[in-house]
Amino acid sequence: MKKFLLLLSLFFAVTTLKAQDSxxxxxxxxxxxxxxxxxxxxxxxxxxxxxxxxxxxxxxxxxxxxxxxxxxxxxxxxxxxxxxxxHWVRGAKEEGFIIDGKTRIKVPIAALGMSVGTPAAGITANIVEVKSLKELDALGESVIKGKIVFFNGPFDPRFIETGQGYGAAGIQRFAGPSAAAKYGAAGAIVRSITPALDDYPHTGGTVYAEGGRKIPAAAISTLAANKLSNMLKLRKLPLIKFYFKQSCQTLxxxxxxxxxxxxxxxxxxxxxxxxxxxxxxxxxxxxxxxxxxxxxxxxxxxxxxxxxxxxxxxxxxxxxxxxxxxxxxxxxxxxxxxxxxxxxxxxxxxxxxxxxxxxxxxxxxxxxxxxxxxxxxxxxxxxxxxxxxxxxxxxxxxxxxxxxxxxxxxxxxxxxxxxxxxxxxxxxxxxxxxxxxxxxxxxxxxxxxxxxxxxxxxx
The missing domain is CATH 3.40.630.10 (Zn peptidases)
Incomplete structure (x- = not known):
């Protein structure tokens, strides 16, 4: 009987507490x-x-x-x-163009945070498209040196919690430019980390490896990334080039x-x-x-x-x-x-x-x-x-x-x-x-x- 009364007392105490909390x-x-x-x-x-x-x-x-x-x-x-x-500053608005022979197609880009700037005249180079750091490593210096690496790994829509998709795709932005620099790339363009298809380039930080070479890096909007990727598939690689210019610096x-x-x-x-x-x-x-x-x-x-x-x-x-x-x-x-x-x-x-x-x-x-x-x-x-x-x-x-x-x-x-x-x-x-x-x-x-x-x- 005493045990029953004790349990009953505890039950009412817990119930009262939960009611007060509620x-x-x-x-x-x-x-x-x-x-x-x-x-x-x-x-x-x-x-x-x-x-x-x-x-x-x-x-x-x-x-x-x-x-x-x-x-x-x-x-x-x-x-x-x-x-x-x-104290990183973006400077003047960035410029980006896909160059197809004599045609220049303007595309929305934004310098990645902590990126270095380009030379005053900008950078023009052939493009190497990759969709992962593993693919970048497989190509190596012989393919990448002197090129602009285009990281085009998409945001995986299968993740219900979108932060997981951001984490999976984000490695391209965090580590991609520094990894490309290791193989002699002239610059890096990174697909914006978003499931949306639009013309808003998404900035965000990139991290250069300690003591490594630093190359200019910018985000490109998802619609522009799709356009660039499709053009690369349809034409021979040397015909398509990319130009970008940014004046960011770290003070x-x-x-x-x-x-x-x-x-x-x-x-x-x-x-x-x-x-x-x-x-x-x-x-x-x-x-x-x-x-x-x-x-x-x-x-x-x-x-x-x-x-x-x-x-x-x-x-x-x-x-x-x-x-x-x-x-x-x-x-x-x-x-x-x-x-x-x-x-x-x-x-x-x-x-x-x-x-x-x-x-x-x-x-x-x-x-x-x-x-x-x-x-x-x-x-x-x-x-x-x-x-x-x-x-x-x-x-x-x-x-x-x-x-x-x-x-x-x-x-x-x-x-x-x-x-x-x-x-x-x-x-x-x-x-x-x-x-x-x-x-x-x-x-x-x-x-x-x-x-x-x-x-x-x-x-």
Whole structure:
């Protein structure tokens, strides 16, 4: 009988707790959806400041404005964390042409981030088309030397979660130009990493091998890539050439900052839950989805807590990381300082997959049993909001270094619907008008709910 009463007591305790959590989550969502400020904050960031590539005037303005925004919300702490960042500039608009005998066909291109420029007159050369680094290696120097390598591996549409397609195709952009340089290529043109067929070239960073030769590298739009590939198939190779010109360069590193706001924990002020995105963006547009939505959702979590009167047990930080796009220096600095200060971090959440409809969260590097326990505790609470996919997966680029310095931390990625993100990602089309207000606010509510649950019950 005593055992039965104990079990009954536990059942009612758990049921009551879940009811309290459910009510609190509803309260957080209501604040996000009725009184949310992340959409208007994003409007200001995009329209009044615009692109924010590390080292630029836009990045500098965004840091000053972000700190001021956090100050107006009255968080317990607001501060800047100094970090040295790369300063790459695009220069004059790039030019690209397919040359077919005496015919020149203009095509949309964009220099890859951290690429070197071409000579002032540009580069004209025959083309070698490849669809993978393995194919490049098979051809070798005898075929590639003096040519422009055209990396035309398509985005695989079979992946339902499009981030997997991006990862698979992305190796061409990250490593392709440096690999082509090893075989004597004069330059590299890379198919934009997107499932969309359009004339927006997608920029993004490339990484040169340490001590290796650097060649100019540019992205080409998917429609132009298809045109070039078809022309190469129809004509003899020597007849088709490619010309491109770009004036990008890397200047000396400059001082910038991560922007950090904190609500101090009422019971455990030295234990931290971080939620963040990256403040910098590529220079082709406004950086709306990548990653204006992420930083605005992050600060919205703290604003929601303040507005609803929720006082977290643990300290909660909103972190606007600088330099995710072309160096990751902000994430490295945040982890370095956390380790130096011997901070105890429970979890870090990153939102850097756009401001689309929330589907759930991914948890990096935790045992299957722990993930099951998280689902058992939390998935039913997220189900009414259709954000209950709690799965294994990546946390994010900026929070990744925390795992190296604080092994016990749990890294979490916010996972919105992925179908449209890579149509916009790194393009001139990444503008405020392509963000949906309700989707953005639903994401802020979901992240606030998860931070609340972790704060109350842990992982």
């Amino acid at each position: 009510l609190m989550i509803r309260k957080l969502y209501d604040e996000a959806l009725v009184n949310g400020e992340c959409y208007e904050n994003l409007r200001y960031l995009c329209k009044k400041i615009g692109s924010r590539l590390s080292g630029s005037v836009g990045a500098e303005k965004s840091v000053a404005w972000s700190k001021k925004l956090m100050d107006t919300y009255g968080f317990d702490k607001v501060y800047l964390q100094e970090v040295m960042v790369p 000396p590193d400059v001082k910038s900052y991560n922007v950090i706001g904190e609500v101090t924990g009422s019971e455990h002020p030295n234990k931290f839950i971080s939620v963040g995105g990256h403040l910098d963006s590529w220079d082709l547009a406004e950086g709306a989805h990548d990653d204006g939505t992420g930083v605005m959702q992050s600060v919205e979590v703290l604003r929601i807590f303040k507005k609803t009167g929720y006082k977290p047990k643990n300290s909660v930080r909103a972190v606007f990381f600088m330099n995710e796009e072309n160096g990751h220096k902000g994430g490295l600095k945040y982890a370095e300082v956390a380790a130096q200060n011997k901070e105890e971090h429970i979890a870090a959440i990153e939102t850097d997959e756009g401001g689309f409809t929330p589907r759930g969260f991914s948890f990096q590097g935790i045992p299957a049993a722990q993930l099951k326990a998280i689902n058992d505790k939390y998935s039913a609470l997220f189900e009414p909001y259709e954000a209950d996919r709690l799965v294994a997966g990546g946390g994010g680029t900026d929070i990744g270094p925390l795992k190296e310095t604080i092994p016990s931390i749990v890294l979490i990625g916010f996972r919105p619907d992925s179908q449209r993100y890579f149509d916009i990602h790194h393009t001139p089309n990444d503008v405020f008008e392509n963000v949906n207000k309700r989707e953005l606010e639903l994401g802020a509510g979901a992240i606030a709910a998860l931070v609340y649950l972790i704060d109350q019950h842990g992982l």
